[in-house]
Amino acid sequence: SNPYEPLNVDTIGEKLGHLEILKEKVGPDAASWSAQEVGDGNLNLVFIVTGPNGQAIVKQALPYVRLVGDSWPLPLKRAFFEYHALIRQAKYAPEDVPEVYHFDESQALIVMQFMTPHVILRNSLRDGIKHDNLAEVMGKFCARTLFRGSDLSMDTKERKKDLALFADNIELCDITENLVFTDPYFDAEMNRHTSPQLDGIVASLRADIDMKVAAQHFKAKFCNNAETLLHGDLHTGSIMVTESDTVVIDPEFATYGPIGFDIGMLLGNFYMAFFAQDGHEASKGARDDYAQWILDVTCDIWHHFEEEFSHLWRTERTGILYDKRLYEDQGHNLASEQALTDRLNQIWSDALGFGGIEMHRRILGLAHIMELDSIEDADLRAACEARALQFGRQIVISRDAYKSPHQIAELARAVRKD
Numbered sequence: 472s473n474p475y476e477p478l479n480v481d482t483i484g485e486k487l488g489h490l491e492i493l494k495e496k497v498g499p500d501a502a503s504w505s506a507q508e509v510g511d512g513n514l515n516l517v518f519i520v521t522g523p524n525g526q527a528i529v530k531q532a533l534p535y536v537r538l539v540g541d542s543w544p545l546p547l548k549r550a551f552f553e554y555h556a557l558i559r560q561a562k563y564a565p566e567d568v569p570e571v572y573h574f575d576e577s578q579a580l581i582v583m584q585f586m587t588p589h590v591i592l593r594n595s596l597r598d599g600i601k602h603d604n605l606a607e608v609m610g611k612f613c614a615r616t617l618f619r620g621s622d623l624s625m626d627t628k629e630r631k632k633d634l635a636l637f638a639d640n641i642e643l644c645d646i647t648e649n650l651v652f653t654d655p656y657f658d659a660e661m662n663r664h665t666s667p668q669l670d671g672i673v674a675s676l677r678a679d680i681d682m683k684v685a686a687q688h689f690k691a692k693f694c695n696n697a698e699t700l701l702h703g704d705l706h707t708g709s710i711m712v713t714e715s716d717t718v719v720i721d722p723e724f725a726t727y728g729p730i731g732f733d734i735g736m737l738l739g740n741f742y743m744a745f746f747a748q749d750g751h752e753a754s755k756g757a758r759d760d761y762a763q764w765i766l767d768v769t770c771d772i773w774h775h776f777e778e779e780f781s782h783l784w785r786t787e788r789t790g791i792l793y794d795k796r797l798y799e800d801q802g803h804n805l806a807s808e809q810a811l812t813d814r815l816n817q818i819w820s821d822a823l824g825f826g827g828i829e830m831h832r833r834i835l836g837l838a839h840i841m842e843l844d845s846i847e848d849a850d851l852r853a854a855c856e857a858r859a860l861q862f863g864r865q866i867v868i869s870r871d872a873y874k875s876p877h878q879i880a881e882l883a884r885a886v887r888k889d
């Protein structure tokens with residue numbers, strides 16, 4: 472294999488023109504291709520390659536963190552984990568992820584389906600666009616990938632082999648361990664908050680013993696509780712949408728971790744989009760209507776997750792954690808249903824913990840979100856961020872008091888009005 476070389480728009484044809492799959496999808500002669508670099512994430516190069524037959528995506532890892540530069544090296548092997556996560560997700564939740572056409576380990580690149588006319592959900596949430604099937608796809612995607620990637624479904628050999636494979640995604644786990652769970656709660660070097668108006672609330676969060684204890688609790692859970700294969704970075708920038716279609720991308724942070732992590736990160740990002748609404752230019756009526764739609768989506772995601780997870784529990788629980796000997800007596804349904812309720816309650820409580828912490832790190836840590844950062848008026852931005860921080864703390868600390876997403880939606884509305 473050739474030594475690694477980062478691609479650019481001028482070298483794509485020469486380097487990848489021999490691939491049969493690109494000849495088919497893009498065009499037989501690479502001289503007729505054009506390429507555009509569109510990567511707007513924190514880590515990688517992403518090219519759209521266009522030709523007479525159509526388009527494809529070429530995603531290539533860089534040997535450093537793109538957001539920071541070459542002072543922060545990052546191994547190329549993350550492309551290997553992304554590839555392996557994508558093919559597992561395609562098996563667990565067919566149709567919800569782009570099709571992988573080709574993987575080249577030495578070049579750290581994945582060639583995959585170009586989703587069109589899809590846009591990144593985060594942009595769509597900023598622009599006030601509603602998506603009919605978003606909640607259903609995301610609730611079911613989470614249920615299917617998180618159930619089928621766990622020992623509720625996998626047998627012992629498959630599961631242990633997979634756990635060992637993903638255990639080497641060390642550096643990306645390290646990013647999550649530090650940037651998400653630790654940095655926001657002390658004066659870490661890479662932290663930044665965009666509004667000095669937040670200094671007071673930031674200082675109080677960093678002096679907040681209960682919050683620091685909870686952050687450590689969830690960090691330990693993330694590191695030690697290898698329940699299932701996670702997407703690992705399931706925020707609204709990892710989802711592509713049209714008005715009627717939803718697709719999940721970018722699972723390079725994939726690792727075995729707690730089921731509540733992906734759902735919590737996802738919900739946390741919707742709650743941030745909710746609190747960002749008041750920084751947008753639309754009329755008050757339009758903002759209120761869209762804010763309510765976002766909360767409806769959070770409730771529906773959980774509803775679809777719970778429904779699908781329960782269905783899989785009742786029909787596909789064939790893994791290590793299903794032992795017929797426990798269920799052969801008359802208590803079969805009762806014991807099984809009680810165990811399901813118990814598991815769902817735990818996932819819900821964990822999701823609130825992870826979701827609130829995700830909200831904190833996106834405002835206080837290195838990696839921010841566009842919906843909040845792009846609010847130009849500093850006082851308005853600070854007001855939106857302060858509400859998100861306060862709400863985040865509340866759902867982490869009081870996670871066991873809130874029994875449903877409807878109660879959380881009520882809390883969100885109350886905090887927004889304060």
Ligand code: SR1
Pocket residue numbers: 512513514536538646647650704838
């Ligand atoms: C240095 S990477 C920062 C963040 O970008 C990724 O999308 C992950 O969310 C990570 O935490």
Ligand code: MG
Pocket residue numbers: 512513704709721
């Ligand atoms: Mg990403």
